[in-house]
Amino acid sequence: MLRFILNKKQTFWALLCLPAVLMMRPYVFGDVIAMDMLHPTGEWSARFMIAAMILSPLLSLIGPRPWLSWLIQRRRALGVAAFGYATLHLIFYVIDMGNLDDMLAEFLALGIWTGWAAMLLFVPLAVTSNDASMRALKAGWKRLQRLVYPAAVLVLVHWIFIHNNLGPALIHFVPLVLLVAARYFLPRRPNLKGA
Amino acid sequence: MRLWTPLSLAAVAAIAFASVPASATGAITCKSGPVSGWKSQKALTDKLTKEGWSVRKSKVDGGCYEVYGTTPEGDRVEAYFHPVTLEKLYVSRRGEVLFRKAGY
Numbered sequence: 226m227l228r229f230i231l232n233k234k235q236t237f238w239a240l241l242c243l244p245a246v247l248m249m250r251p252y253v254f255g256d257v258i259a260m261d262m263l264h265p266t267g268e269w270s271a272r273f274m275i276a277a278m279i280l281s282p283l284l285s286l287i288g289p290r291p292w293l294s295w296l297i298q299r300r301r302a303l304g305v306a307a308f309g310y311a312t313l314h315l316i317f318y319v320i321d322m323g324n325l326d327d328m329l330a331e332f333l334a335l336g337i338w339t340g341w342a343a344m345l346l347f348v349p350l351a352v353t354s355n356d357a358s359m360r361a362l363k364a365g366w367k368r369l370q371r372l373v374y375p376a377a378v379l380v381l382v383h384w385i386f387i388h389n390n391l392g393p394a395l396i397h398f399v400p401l402v403l404l405v406a407a408r409y410f411l412p413r414r415p416n417l418k419g420a
Numbered sequence: 421m422r423l424w425t426p427l428s429l430a431a432v433a434a435i436a437f438a439s440v441p442a443s444a445t446g447a448i449t450c451k452s453g454p455v456s457g458w459k460s461q462k463a464l465t466d467k468l469t470k471e472g473w474s475v476r477k478s479k480v481d482g483g484c485y486e487v488y489g490t491t492p493e494g495d496r497v498e499a500y501f502h503p504v505t506l507e508k509l510y511v512s513r514r515g516e517v518l519f520r521k522a523g524y
Contacts, residue, residue: 327496330495
């Protein structure tokens with residue numbers, strides 16, 4: 226029974242909503258302001274994006290594993306969650322800035338336009354995250370979804386320059402870069418176990 | 421075993437970066453002595469408000485007071501002030517430096 230509940234897709238969606246629920250609490254109670262919500266919403270968006278992106282490279286490297294297939298079946302949810310948290314991030318940015326003039330004044334800062342550009346790339350990815358779009362776009366769907374790679378680069382630059390420091394952004398992105406690189410540069414794992 | 425190489429590399433890199441002390445978001449640092457000698461954050465907020473700033477939030481960062489707010493000229497900025505003298509040391513907008521006092 227427990228296993229049945231855990232394997233429900235809805236349970237996974239609920240799990241992905243959990244950080245949002247926890248981070249909204251202090252905001253709803255007025256303990257923090259919109260500005261304080263920017264970091265957690267952005268960070269979780271990047272985390273879910275990275276989680277969705279590392280599954281294929283992991284599969285190439287370590288071969289099929291039950292837990293990995295379990296996650297790959299839920300990759301769409303991870304990607305949509307990344308978009309959801311990015312949307313929250315944008316909403317809190319607009320609330321925090323409060324007016325268009327201030328947003329335009331800083332638009333050209335490297336840390337800002339990269340965020341807008343990443344958000345722009347996320348939109349078609351999220352809109353086509355459904356079976357109907359996959360069927361309609363056929364091979365084009367995969368090409369379209371590869372926009373996540375330039376989006377990830379934009380997110381990384383956005384994060385580094387908004388914070389003026391490298392550490393937290395690199396902690397999240399170095400594993401992604403290594404895995405993606407390993408997938409391309411290392412020979413594929415042979416299918417024969419123990420060979 | 422080859423397959424573990426990239427994984428362990430990733431793990432090592434992550435740990436190495438994680439163990440670098442997270443320098444305060446610190447654009448700058450202040451040699452400001454013991455906190456007992458500092459003026460209060462409220463004193464700074466009051467002074468700035470009188471000068472035409474609007475202060476959204478303030479905190480201690482790198483031994484300085486860090487203020488998020490709007491300047492009298494209407495720029496949304498992040499600014500650093502010396503906690504003893506309340507002197508303005510550094511002003512930036514999303515990483516773009518608008519003002520930096522000589523020596524900081």
